[in-house]
Amino acid sequence: PRTIFSGIQPTGIPHLGNYLGALSNWVKIQNENPQDRVIFSVVGWHALTLPQNPKELVASRRDMLAVLLAIGIDPKRSILFHQDANAMHTELAWILSCITPTGKLRRMTSWKARLAESRNANDESEVDESMLNAGLLTYPVLQAADILLYRATHVPVGEDQRQHLELSRDIADTFNRTFKGSSRMFPLPTALITPSKRILSLKDPSAKMSKSAADPASRILLTDSAAQIAAKVRAAVTDSITTGVTYDPSARPGTSNLLTILAACVDEDVHDVAARCAGMNHGELKAEVASAVEALVTGPRAEFERIRGDVGYLDQVAQEGAAAAYELSAQTMVQVRARVGLN
Ligand code: TYM
Structure with a gap:
């Protein structure tokens, strides 16, 4: 073992x-x-x-x-x-x-x-x-x-x-x-x-998401509210390609990071998720990401508030x-x- x-x-x-x-x-x-x-x-x-x-x-x-x-x-x-x-x-x-x-x-x-x-x-x-x-x-x-x-x-x-x-x-x-x-x-x-x-910074997809980055909007905390999550995802840096979503970490790091996050939240392969989102624009993708993150953290967030007092x-x-x-x-x-x- x-x-x-x-x-x-x-x-x-x-x-x-x-x-x-x-x-x-x-x-x-x-x-x-x-x-x-x-x-x-x-x-x-x-x-x-x-x-x-x-x-x-x-x-x-x-x-x-x-x-x-x-x-x-x-x-x-x-x-x-x-x-x-x-x-x-x-x-x-x-x-x-x-x-x-x-x-x-x-x-x-x-x-x-x-x-x-x-x-x-x-x-x-x-x-x-x-x-x-x-x-x-x-x-x-x-x-x-x-x-x-x-x-x-x-x-x-x-x-x-x-x-x-x-x-x-x-x-x-x-x-x-x-x-x-x-x-x-x-x-x-x-x-x-x-x-x-x-997982990359939401504000600078050339850097990893980190605790020490100056901009708090660059990371989502496990205790963020649904509204905070939605606002941070909406403000995430993507790219100016407007037609469709693709997973291409080197050419489209911001967009690909959102797909990575989405795939991890729903526990699916990132390429499958990218295929499913191919017809979306960035706004639609972000809405999908925000709700997947919210669904993932809602249980732990409530449980944390309960346990931290004990x-x-x-x-x-x-x-x-x-x-x-x-x-x-x-x-x-x-x-x-x-x-x-x-x-
Ligand atoms: P720490 O506290 O910085 O991070 C804890 C864990 O989170 C992972 N991580 C990330 N993974 C993906 N994307 C990111 N943006 C990201 N940021 C952080 C880290 O890889 C880590 O697994 N030195 C370690 C703590 C440590 C440790 C150990 C780990 C001390 N002793 C013995 C393993 C075994 C650290 O600072 O992790």
Whole structure:
């Protein structure tokens, strides 16, 4: 049987990219594979790589747990916990960082993007990487530790995490080769990339939909109302081709993104959906997309509002999840410590 692990940062309510690109797949995997061990984590330590308001982080951390329950993660079937409640994540991250060359971390596109951002924000020339915090560089090692701590075999994520997953495999392999008797210590984790692996910004279809983009109209949140969803979809950037809808991601990225979203919402192949919508204009397509998104989120949205108020239940889920995570990871760390010579 497989061990599935994935995580999400508690930086605000998830958007449609998180949901269609990852979270909906978590629920599917949980429900369709009762024989698998399934572990999902809210990764608070990763959130600290960017400045956070501590008061808001407390709320976001709890809200993220409520969202995961609201979309159908079932704590009876899955281990659901806060990464930061289990200090073995950082212990393993330290050990792994000592066998990971910094050159590999500097090649991560997420690091390069941070570097480019800070150059832009600081007028190009002055900034070099010495201004960025070390956590931004070592972030993928912590992610590898999250996965390897549970000896996970499969990791459901969106396309933007593919490179981090490759690094995790690499680090697992290095550990297995470096320490005597460790050749089977860590399985090399496989990425399970969701079919709707990359949902784009509604305002700039050259970028992925993201939590950090300045324009809130570029993303749909799982808690948006029907009216907000309709307004954001109506204002989505498409193209000036007026006759008919086609799926052509390179020539028509905005229109194709709407088709990707629609296909994911109704759980159909995007080409079938495109064929069905071929005779529509952009206005008609947008109306179809808005109602499909609304139909998808209406249940989770109501459930979220109900669960988020039940602080006692949320605390109980967090506590039980942490205990289960702790028990599994303790077994790994006994072996890791022994192999590196720290038992
Ligand atoms: P995070 O919190 O940025 O995103 C959570 C999940 O959402 C997916 N995703 C998208 N998928 C499609 N289109 C988009 N526009 C889009 N935006 C986000 C991401 O691919 C991800 O699956 N480093 C990770 C969190 C993490 C993790 C882990 C994941 C920490 N440790 C261990 C897996 C295993 C992150 O920042 O995801």
